[in-house]
Amino acid sequence: MTTLEWLISGLLCVGALFVLLGSVALLKLPDFYTRLHGPTKATTLGLGSLVLASMVFFNLQLETLSLQQLLIALFLFISAPVTAHMLIKVAMHHKLKHHHTTQGVDKLPAD
Amino acid sequence: MFSLILLAVMAVIILALCLNIWSLLRGPAVADRLLALDTMYINSIALLLVYGVYASSQLYFEAALLIAMLGFVSTVAVCKFLLRGDIIE
Numbered sequence: 001m002t003t004l005e006w007l008i009s010g011l012l013c014v015g016a017l018f019v020l021l022g023s024v025a026l027l028k029l030p031d032f033y034t035r036l037h038g039p040t041k042a043t044t045l046g047l048g049s050l051v052l053a054s055m056v057f058f059n060l061q062l063e064t065l066s067l068q069q070l071l072i073a074l075f076l077f078i079s080a081p082v083t084a085h086m087l088i089k090v091a092m093h094h095k096l097k098h099h100h101t102t103q104g105v106d107k108l109p110a111d
Numbered sequence: 112m113f114s115l116i117l118l119a120v121m122a123v124i125i126l127a128l129c130l131n132i133w134s135l136l137r138g139p140a141v142a143d144r145l146l147a148l149d150t151m152y153i154n155s156i157a158l159l160l161v162y163g164v165y166a167s168s169q170l171y172f173e174a175a176l177l178i179a180m181l182g183f184v185s186t187v188a189v190c191k192f193l194l195r196g197d198i199i200e
Contacts, residue, residue, distance in 0.1 A: 001112050009116045012161065016123040019157050023127035026150055027134045032142055039150040047153055050160050057164050068172040072156065072179055079183040083149055086190035090142045093194055 004061055011053035018046025030099040032091050040084040048073055117165045124158045145189055152182030 001009075025038025051073040058066045131154060135147035156175045163171035191198050 005113045008164075009113065012116065012120045012164075015157070016120040016127075016161075019154060020123050020127045020130075023130040023134075023150060023154065026147060027130050027137075032140060032146070035143065036146060039146060039153065043150060043153050047157050047160075050157050054160050054164050058169065062167065064169070066169055066172070068169070068176060069160070072160070072172065072176050075176070075179050075183075076153070076156070079179070080153075083183060083186050083190075086187055086194075087142060087146055087149075090145070090190050090193045091140075094140065094142060096140050096142060 004056070008053050008057050008061070011049050011056065015046045015049035015053060018042050018049065020046075022046060031102055032096045033088070033098055033102050036084060036087060036091075040080055044076060044080045047076060114165065117161060121158060121161050121165070124154060124161065128154050128158070141193060145186065145193075149182065149186045152178060152186070156182075 019042075022038045022041075022043030025042060026035055029035045029038065051069045055066070055069045058064055058069070128151060131147050131151045135144055135151065138144055156178050159171045159175040159178070163169065163175070188198050
């Protein structure tokens, strides 16, 4: 394996680890307000790392110019916070149950 | 060696997708299921990206971009429906 392949492998492993971490967080955390953190932060970071790995692979290893990956990363980094904001608005609108240690629920608007 | 690492990474992402299906089926609220579906979109983009590297083909990025856009739009549409009872008022 060349140095470039080691670099790509490292980025891929970090990305896969963070993607898995996001999914485990989605499964294990106690309530919706905490569960939202996993996919919106860990999974987005993992995907960014995977996109970086594939950019290195196509632009340096195969020496072809490809910028679509950058487009994917940019779009996801813009859309993930918007999705999280919409989802938390839904959760507040539906007044979902919260774990007793979840912070900041007293700031939720009363009826 | 490199293709083995790629296969292992794909296996990890597939494991993440299986965990997502579990939380999609478990719920309990509609918002939880929606969050699980959104995460599944992102994980499938990750799987397509790694498969594109594995196959050394740039064809898969177009599909990944399409999934990214449709996933975002559909999640926002369902959120809007849950919030207002209507998508376009």
